[in-house]
Amino acid sequence: MKKKLLAVLLSASMLLSLTACGGSTEQAAAPAQDAATEEVVPAEEAAAPAEEAAAPAEETAEPITLRMAWWGSQERHDRTVKVIEMYEAENPNVDIEYEFYSFDDYFTKLKTLVASDQVWDVFQLGGNFPEYMDKIYFMNEFIDSGVVNTEKISDAYLKITQDTAGNQIGLSNGLNTYGIAYDVDMFNAAGVPLPTSTWTWDDYADAARKIAEATGHYGSSCFANNDEFIAGCSTFIGQQGTVGQYGFFNLELTDLGFDDPNMLVPYIQMRADLIKEGASPDAGAAMEVTNIENDFLVTGEAAMAWIAVNQFPTIYDICKAEGRNLALATIPRATADGPAGSVIQSSQMLCVSQDSEHKEAAAAFISWFQNSTDCNSVLQGERGIPINSDVLATLKGNASEGQQIMYDYVDLVGTFETPEKINVLSPAGQDLVVDQYNTYMHQVAAGELTAEDAAQKTFDAAKDIFAQ
């Protein structure tokens, strides 16, 4: 009897756990359902649209709930929450439910919301927006009707978040470009000359090695998240040949922008060597960096870090408080007289969602977010250099030291010769290539692959995106 009972128990529990496994991929989709329950109160849905046009200003307007989400660092979360509260105080009828995530988690969540047609009313997107095109509600009609104020935003800045057909995909949160943040004292201590605006990747590698030798710290920090890929593949390819000759992807985003996998070899070899020699963090150490605020440069364990310059003021202040001195250098070039490869682009943008019940209210919020001087005095350009000229003037007027370095740097990059047209977008499917690329690079560092094989494999993986 006992045995029988046990057998039944066993098979029952096995069935349960087996089914739990089979269903696991589906289970993870469940969070999307949470969003459904948070849906807007049904009663006002039918009545609202007509009045929304005037809504933000009117106290008596129907209550509106907007859902908003973004990714970023703690600094950004704090500042954004503060401005949301400001907006709610100015517009008592608007209630904003916000969520924030790290970069990876944000896109995981977004994908589940896309699947369930529950994308946040206001959401943040970067250069990877083509994948989410179906979910973006173009802002043209709101600009025409004046809900979105573009008076102080130049056409050039509006254009950076338009598609080729002239549809306004979103409003840019600010301009941005990449740079190398470095610790001046560590350079001096190791007796390494400071970077110039035409330094090369060889200079960079030399500096990293010498600093690692002299100080025992990393010469250069890891390139977090996707940035190794952007630095290595996108930028390095763009630096080859003449200005605008090559890009990792072509302008139409229909194929790769170069034919020779060997073009990637020098960069992969250089990075793998630095990792192998301990001048740059290995995969395990890189896992310890979860955002810019605990990057090895900030913790004092590395002399250089690849950053998006909007992150600079934050880390500058942190280091300043510890008596350390950071500066910004341009991205190293392939050859001293070759193309810079860096380009000023939209850091990210806020978009209105197709799924939104209150598209107009969402657009009004975005307009306020980019145009209000009060709001941006709190945000302090943490997402990028503001595109509204008044706002920029105000911010520049009382810029902190770190911000001033950032503004100067962007001005400097603005003087570089750039191609007429450039593609800073990423196609759907790039995430897989990024992960594969990182794995190959670490395999080169571990001696399992040659840099040539890694380059070829990366090239093939990227080609695969367009094969289907």
Next chain:
Amino acid sequence: MKNTLATTKSYSFKKFMNSNNTVGHIFAAPFIFGFICFSLIPILTSFYYSFTDYSLGSKEAVFVGIRNFAKLLTDEVFVKSLVVTLKYVFISVPLKLAFALFVAFLLTRKSRLVTVYRSLYYVPSLVGGSIAVALVWKQLFARKGLFNAVLTDMGLGTINWFGDETLALYPLILMSVWQFGSSMIIFAAGLKEIPVSYYEAAKIDGANGFQTFFKITLPCLSPIILYNLVMQTISAFMAFTQAFVITKGGPNNGTMMYALYVYNQAFKYNDMGYACAMSWVMLVVMSIITLVIFKTSKMWVFSEAGD
């Protein structure tokens, strides 16, 4: 006439409501509902999706036949994740069971504090699956974490736990072993079931501690060991949190657990069809291993009925 019909009707309804079958079904209804909606339907849909190119963003799934399964054969990361997961299962499960049995055995002695100890040892299992513990683990084994600090103080130099592909899996295994509580509770219950008279008889015959353990405790406990073995094997195959939080599968995919790779394919690389196909392959692998355990169990599971 009418009257009698009504009475019979209400009588039969009452009888119907009071029958064991009806009561049973009503009480089981919530579970059946949950099972159908949250297990059965997703399972069947995932089976269908495994033959399509479905992704989370797309609204329709195009039938692609066995393309997803064929792709598995050429996927290096898939093969690696399978190897890593098998390694994880074969090392962590026996260790965990041995440890659980050991602690359960210690806690059978008659002491007033036994329940307190049992609860204490059970705590890691309660919090085990949580992100918080995984984060703590990550800190403990970090380059400048507690373990390396201790090693340095002992003059042994630091170990690069998560930077070395061959080492990175072991902290994860250790974390799983540490969560031995639920197996321990079951073992403890099993140990109590063994009649004291066996031990008394053995004592009179002059058996020592080792002999009583291997000749009485282990055989009497073997059905429970089988149960724990199967349960823990299955849950080890599904391990996800540690790898997701601590290593993200790195370095060089050295901790790319199967479940994590399924997750990545589904949510990061946006290939739900492929992820579903992988899930079904895992189901087959797990079924085979479970079957092997059951088949071989005849050789080592002792049953009192004596067949």
